[in-house]
Amino acid sequence: MANMGIRGSLAPIVVRVLTLLKTLEERGNTFVFQWIRGHCGIRGNEEADAAAATAHQARTTVPIVFSRGDRRSYLRRVTAVLANQQQRRDVPTQSLLHTVDPVLSCRLPRNLPRPVKSLLHKLRLNVAFTPFYRHQLGCDISPCCPECAVPATVAHLLLFCRQYTREGEYLRSQYEAHCNQPLTLPSILGPWDTPVSQRTALRSVVEFLRRTGLLDIL
Structure with missing residues (x-):
């Protein structure tokens, strides 16, 4: 039995x-x-x-065997809470991820193409292959942007690089017209208020990454 x-x-x-x-x-x-x-x-x-x-x-309780299914369900709930708490503690407050998504609430749509989703995760974790990151790995001589002569960080490439001025203006105009918020790192890589605003913002961000070639470079 x-x-x-x-x-x-x-x-x-x-x-x-x-x-x-x-x-x-x-x-x-x-x-x-x-x-x-x-x-x-x-x-x-x-x-x-x-x-x-x-x-x-009835107010009286009758003890029964704690079934395997109940044990599994209880442990799943407890470990989910503990894992989420540990995950938040593991994110340094000085990191880019903490800057754009301090409570780790961003969830990317499942139907995003894998290369796009992979790059967005790398950008959030600050491990995309920017010149600055490649220099940290010892793969590039200089960490600077050849166009602007400043460190080519994620923030620089997405917001300030003169090499992508036209594409950046397009992205900024899309945010102002459809997203109702300024163009910042948190608004690009962080959570959105609603799924609709998330889809709208992501379409503009993905188009920017494709036009600049950053989708393939990074």
């Missing part, structure tokens, strides 16, 4: 009923199960309905 694969909070009760059924059948009894709708005048059925209603009002 212990290996019947019955799950859920009612598993102990079901197993107990089946155990009694098996015991009685071994003694020569035969049983036929039939569903009977409630309140149909059958005495035993009426008594069962009354007992079920009374049980909801």
